[in-house]
Amino acid sequence: MPKAFVGRAQLSTEVESYVREQILTGEFPAGSRVRAENLAEDLGVSPTPVREALQALRGQGFLSLEPRKGFRVLALSDQDIDDVFLAQAFLAGQLARRAATNLSDDQLDNLTQMHDEIDQAAALRDSETVQDLNDSFHRIINKSAGSPKLRLLLSNTLFYVPSRFFATNHQYPSSDHRREVLSALRRRDPDAAEQSMSHLISHSGHLLREFLGNRGIEDAS
Incomplete structure (x- = not known):
């Protein structure tokens, strides 16, 4: 027990x-x-x-x-996973769009430091630290959007993702896509923030599909 x-x-x-x-x-x-x-x-x-x-x-x-x-x-099908991450990418993109004009300079500095620390932890294959920092990175952005109902809807999509996904499968979120998110937020560019966040989340969806397929959890039918 x-x-x-x-x-x-x-x-x-x-x-x-x-x-x-x-x-x-x-x-x-x-x-x-x-x-x-x-x-x-x-x-x-x-x-x-x-x-x-x-x-x-x-x-x-x-x-x-x-x-x-x-x-x-x-079983979870390919379509199930695609649908979950379609919704997640849209919701996270909307939150990033709103956060682009709400984040303080100190918060942006903190996000930049987290980005660097995630890359360092990934290089060391420190999956637990990658997971913790990645969760904090997204939490800051999502809370800064000032849209609690969107955050609640986003949290519902996380039911279909292992709670410690990056720590479990030892694959890591895209550093390049995360850097694009940061750049858009630094420029206070809502359109670019939405697009880059959607790309980042979609990439995680590809990682999850691969992980579930390797574990025999997916049903491709």
């Missing part, structure tokens, strides 16, 4: 996140069955929050429910 579950509030949400990650990393492969009672026993929790979590994942398209057979893991 993962210790993170012990004594935690919102247990259903915790179980949901755990199962989603197991699916996205191939630990629960496409076509496999997930039984609430068995999972509850494995995790050391009661079946009720597990059933709630599995129903939530069914609503998100990760599981199907078959009468008298329980839940089955669904």
Whole structure:
């Protein structure tokens, strides 16, 4: 049982996140069955929050429910991944467009330093640091947009990406595309910021598709 579950509030949400990650990393492969009672026993929790979590994942398209057979893991198709990153690239692009005129000079300096540190960590194959810095880089931009509903919509697309994607697959976000984002933000150019951010996110989508395909999680049909 993962210790993170012990004594935690919102247990259903915790179980949901755990199962989603197991699916996205191939630990629960496409076509496999997930039984609430068995999972509850494995995790050391009661079946009720597990059933709630599995129903939530069914609503998100990760599981199907078959009468008298329980839940089955669904495959992610190429089209699924393309659609997720189409939405993510659009939303992140809109946030970057708005951030271009909102970011302070100090924030831009901080983003530039993060960019350099990401490249340094990538050169050292320090995947955990790349992940942490990349998350912070995007968080600063997204918060600076001043558009909380767009940020919420963007967060929903992240359900379909492993939570520690760059740390997990040891591939890294595009330095060139990130540099283009920074250049556009420095110029206070909303159009260029939107376009360059969309390109950066789309590149990450290509990395995810490759990762999922290599792990046998994708279904090309």
